[in-house]
Amino acid sequence: MQNIFIEEIEKRDEDVEFVEAKLSGHPDTLCDTLCEKASSELSKYYLKNFGAVLHHNVDKGLIVAGKAEPKFGGGRIIEPMKIIIAGRATTKVGNVIVPVEKIIKKVIREHMMQFRYLTDYETIVEVKEGATNLKEVFKKKVSNDTSFGASYYPYSETEELVLKASKLLESDKFRKVFNYIGRDIKIMACRIHEDIELTIAAAFIDRFVKSMEDYKRLKNNLINFLEKKLGVKVNVNTLDSYEDINSIYLTVSGLSAEMGDDGQVGRSNRYNGLITPSKPMSLEAISGKNISHPGKLYQIVAYILAKRIVQKAKAELAYVKLLSKIGSPLEEPEAIHVQVAGKKYDAEKIRKIISDLFKNLKEVQKDIIFGKHF
DSSP: OTTEEEEEOOOOOOSEEEEEEEOTTSHHHHHHHHHHHHHHHHHHHHHHHHSSOOOEEEEEEEEEOOEEEOOTTOOEEEEOEEEEEEEEEOOEETTEEOOHHHHHHHHHHHHHTTOTTOOOEEEEEEEEEOOHHHHHHHHTTBOSSOOEEEEEESOOHHHHHHHHHHHHHHSHHHHHHOTTEEEEEEEEEEEETTEEEEEEEEEEEGGGOOSHHHHHHHHHHHHHHHHHHHOSEEEEOTTOOOSSGGGSOEESSSOGGGTTOOEETTSSOOTTSOBOTTSOOOOSOOTTBOTTOHHHHHHHHHHHHHHHHHHHSOOSEEEEEEEOOTTSBTTSOSEEEEEEEOTTOOHHHHHHHHHHHHHTHHHHHHHHHTTTTO
16 A cells, blocks of 8 residues: 555643543433444344445434423423434335334334433434435445544543543443432543543432432532542532522433433544544544445544554554545545654554555444444
């Protein structure tokens, strides 16, 4: 591959670093997850019934918040939130109708079952037949967009901490002890020089909170637990003013989308589980796109390459950026830009790692369909 460009960079920590993560119940993450699951199930259906993944992009998703009335001891949902999935898909093959809407609604229903205190929501699916020219491009198994993907490896200390906090807050063990914490959680880390501080927004579930004093007590228990586990200062629900029930982060379902917060695809974490303004980061939504869309595929490939370059080519840090051109073979990116830190990195090994991965690109695509990368 002649279009690989490798340059050396200096590895250094900036004085200030911001890292964000939105957990599974955040409305933006919910949109991403539901669109990606919809794409995965459509791909499996196409494979099973027609022997190939057919053109689709169900990467437009929106959650419109409803209305709720939280109360100490348990409130109620007044108006259900709306989940809207839109996009394009192959809806008919010959005389065979593909039940696109049924497949997507089933995916949504199965995923939303985990939010046990969400009693009602509305589902709207607006997926139409894809454009003819894009369907033809998809048949050729070439890039169906001009786009780029970017990623890096390894994680910084701050990023590792946010990932650790995310895993902890999503764990079954945590949820058994802190059953009053909902799934809607956002973590923001700020490192200034050597000092790291976390600010966490966590939805409390009203049926487990008896009073304002109880809310304060439970919140302090959570802060103490997290500071002990993570070893840094932790702030929780810093908007709380304790004036009345409307001045604290109390919900009926554990999801802010029940009332106050809408969601949209592409606003949640990147492929590596984080939002990192200090590092190379793709902006395009990855979720819901088909496996031939470089806006999705190249983001994942960039991360895989960066990790392999560090682990196998003696680099200390790797940034990888890949550019596609619509209509060109996915195995032949327009340009591959690799930036590496470390005096002992092996440039020829890097080229081989890249070449080997693109020779086996179909395996990466297959893994995406069956959820290995999500």
